[in-house]
Amino acid sequence: xxxxxxxxxxxxxxxxxxxxxxxxxxxxxxxxxxxxxxxxxxxxxxxxxxxxxxxxxxxxxxxxxxxxxxxxxxxxxxxxxxxxxxxxxxxxxxxxxxxxxxxxxxxxxxxxxxxxxxxxxxxxxxxxxxxxxxxxxxxxxxxxxxxxxxxxxxxxxxxxxxxxxxxxxxxxxxxxxxxxxxxxxxxxxxxxxxxxxxxxxxxxxxxxxxxxxxxxxxxxx
Numbered sequence: 001x002x003x004x005x006x007x008x009x010x011x012x013x014x015x016x017x018x019x020x021x022x023x024x025x026x027x028x029x030x031x032x033x034x035x036x037x038x039x040x041x042x043x044x045x046x047x048x049x050x051x052x053x054x055x056x057x058x059x060x061x062x063x064x065x066x067x068x069x070x071x072x073x074x075x076x077x078x079x080x081x082x083x084x085x086x087x088x089x090x091x092x093x094x095x096x097x098x099x100x101x102x103x104x105x106x107x108x109x110x111x112x113x114x115x116x117x118x119x120x121x122x123x124x125x126x127x128x129x130x131x132x133x134x135x136x137x138x139x140x141x142x143x144x145x146x147x148x149x150x151x152x153x154x155x156x157x158x159x160x161x162x163x164x165x166x167x168x169x170x171x172x173x174x175x176x177x178x179x180x181x182x183x184x185x186x187x188x189x190x191x192x193x194x195x196x197x198x199x200x201x202x203x204x205x206x207x208x209x210x211x212x213x214x215x216x217x218x219x220x221x
Contacts, residue, residue: 005037007172014040018047025130025197028097029153029173032195035095036171094157098195101125101132109134117141117186124221130197131218137161137186137194145183150200152176159192161185181205 009017009030016022017030034041094102101123102109109121111134119136134157137143154174161168163182168174176182186192198218 005033005039005169005171005173007166007168007174008037008040009033009173009175011043014044015047018044018051023129024125024127025132025199026153028101028125028132029155029195029197031097032095032155032157033171033173035097037173094195098123098134098157111136115144118143122219122221128220130199131220132195132197135194135196137184137192139186139190140188141186143184145181145205146202147181147205148176148178148198148200149203150178150198152199152202153197155195157193157195159190160187161192161194162187 013022013026013030017027022030034044105124107124109123111119111121114120114135117138118141121134121136123132123134125132130151135154137159152175154168154176156168156170156172156174158170160170161184163184165182201218
């Protein structure tokens, strides 16, 4: 785990994550970042404590006994089928949240070529708003310069890359919005693997981008 993580999700995202209201794809990325980042784990713990206190002080509401029994039964079933702590350690050197997605998929993700320097492997998450995928940049490789058609969350899982704004290392969390144009480049000393969640295709900025952009798609699954 990287204790020197520099780029973090906003506090508002951690608050939603703590409350259980953050949407699925963003939650996957925040969870992956938390695996690396002690600073955000501490912040999340404080938010959880505040939430627990608010619940403790809130007015109790009657709960339908049949509904409560049904929820507890579902929790018991989940616990009975819980995995051993090291079950996912053999999948890869990824955070547990990513390893679970890889192992739960009926068809393990296959890398496909996205450009001369970038491969992508789509992950099945059960939601339809974002494409969640692994992206691999070869050592020293450049992605095409591009803008974003929607939100994109990225967490560096292995290695590092840079763009016009900064250098991003293992555990760093990056949010890109429409209008954020950049050209990521992998470090020279090894490949970089990132987890990403995209709500819309990227928009290439090259002269031929107007042709290629019509071919770009996302594949939420």
